[in-house]
Amino acid sequence: MMINKDQLYRYHTKQRWKVFLFLFAALIAGASLFYTNYLVKSLSKSERTKAEVWAMSTKSIVTMPDVDDQFISFVYAVRDSLSIPAIITDEKENIIFWRDLDPNKTNIKGHVDSTNHKLEYDPIYFEKELAAMKRNHTPIALHLDTGEKWSVYYLDSTALRQLRIFPYLQLSLIALFLIIAYTVFNSIKKSEQNLVWVGMAKEAAHQLGTPISSLMGWLELVRTKFNAEEDSILNEMERDVKRLEIVADRFSKIGSTPTLTNQVVFDVIQEYIHYFRVRTSEKISFELTGDKTVEAKLNVQLFDWIIENLLKNAVNAIESEGQIIVNIIDNIAKEEIFIDISDSGKGIPKSNFDTIFQPGFTTRKRGWGLGLSLTKRMVDYHQGQIFVKESEIGKGTTFRIILKSNLRYEPTQV
Structure with missing residues (x-):
């Protein structure tokens, strides 16, 4: 069996293009994820630095009450400019300070516990936020002059959390678009191929009709002229001509049920x-x-x-x-x-x-x-x-x- 090199070459070329396009798409996706991961790590380091600065500024306010008002104002300004959700606890994990948490949960007026003591915050909310912060990052240790040790816990900012999921969302939308586009274009292509196939098939059936009819007529003429009604060769020729009729009929049925x-x-x-x-x-x-x-x-x-x-x-x-x-x-x-x-x-x-x-x-x-x-x-x-x-x-x-x-x-x- 001989190999049709041209057909095989075209087939393998098409397959290679598919592989190349897939690898190119994978490269783009990988580069996007790599670069986003790089940005996330950079911003994460920046936010940890912010958390450390906030912790140190809070420590300064608490441990240096005799400092002049101008310096304290400066420290307050620095601390308030750092916007990340954070909580500071003492060694017994009692909450001392917090920032950028839900104000509706951290200051609930008129809320009392079982002993009728008035509370200024929702303890369940703080427990959940603190647990989330512990899972999110290693705490920052603050050692006070008194020998106490505070722990600073913090969460990623909203922007950083969104940036983490953005590339996956982006790639998912691109993949969905490509799948829909491929499906639509493939459907259009198949529809066009079917129209061409149906047209060619019906035209072939039409073109075969006349010579087949003529061949049947010539066979009858030969039988009559040579008195060969039962001639085996003519019988086989007639079977072949009838087979051609069947072939033409097959093609005429293309496009119908x-x-x-x-x-x-x-x-x-x-x-x-x-x-x-x-x-x-x-x-x-x-x-x-x-x-x-x-x-x-x-x-x-x-x-x-x-x-x-x-x-x-x-x-x-x-x-x-x-x-x-x-x-x-x-x-x-x-x-x-x-x-x-x-x-x-x-x-x-x-x-x-x-x-x-x-x-x-x-x-x-x-x-x-x-x-x-x-x-x-x-x-x-x-x-x-x-x-x-x-x-x-x-x-x-x-x-x-x-x-x-x-x-x-x-x-x-x-």
């Missing part, structure tokens, strides 16, 4: 194998096994197209001689039908199990890479699944089709 009817799966596949076998090398044998009675809702012409593409792929995978086996399995428990098509060809690398169904991917020198893509599409019309069940290089490949059995379901548009 196919009619699905109950069919015996074994009989439909057997009929096509009989046609296909005589047009294939005698060195390749065909075997049809499995359940002969199970039924499924099929459009026979489209389902023949599925089997045709898979059998042709199997033949192309076999270099000289080999075997193709089609096995039909009725999975009663799940109300499904398994159709396994196995060949003794060259096999498929595991890395290509999914990509072989993508349009344009082919391993044939002159292939268009549409066969398996169309096959998957036809299976989708039957609301089924198709995948590579197993494959081994040098030994062969098995494709599995899964269809619903004995179930009613609405067909989708072709």
Whole structure:
């Protein structure tokens, strides 16, 4: 089997671009997080310095009462200019000072405890704030001249807390926008591709109509002129021309909703194998096994197209001689039908199990890479699944089709 280098090159180039764009996006996200983290650390250091200055200024006010009023005013001005939530406690964790806390919680008029003592603050609120501060930062120790030790606890400012979550929020919004944009553009692209595909398919059916009709007329003329009504060669030619009619009819159905009817799966596949076998090398044998009675809702012409593409792929995978086996399995428990098509060809690398169904991917020198893509599409019309069940290089490949059995379901548009 020859490798179509141009197709593979384009496919791998597209994959490399996807990887490159993903890595570039990851780099931008990483740089944004790194720089934001740098800013957060810088501001965190600055706020700790503010907390230390506030603590020292408070200590100065408390421990130096004899200092002149001008200096005290200066210390007050310095302390009040530092705006971060903070609490100072003594060695027994009694609250001595605080700043920038909720004024509605720190000065509650008329609030009394169980002993009827008037309180100036909400103790539960202070407990929660102090616990949060202890979790947030290591306390700053203040050693007084009296030998006492105070502890200064503080929280990050609102701006710093917002800055911590900003990059994650920003990246989430960007990611959401990109996902929506990708979905919309991908939908538009698929819609345009479908319109092109439908137009080309219907035009192909229209163009085939006239020469097929002419060929049928010429065949009848040859039969009459040479009195060859039962000639085997002409009979096979007629079967081929009728096959062309079926192909044209398939293309004419693209863009419309196919009619699905109950069919015996074994009989439909057997009929096509009989046609296909005589047009294939005698060195390749065909075997049809499995359940002969199970039924499924099929459009026979489209389902023949599925089997045709898979059998042709199997033949192309076999270099000289080999075997193709089609096995039909009725999975009663799940109300499904398994159709396994196995060949003794060259096999498929595991890395290509999914990509072989993508349009344009082919391993044939002159292939268009549409066969398996169309096959998957036809299976989708039957609301089924198709995948590579197993494959081994040098030994062969098995494709599995899964269809619903004995179930009613609405067909989708072709």
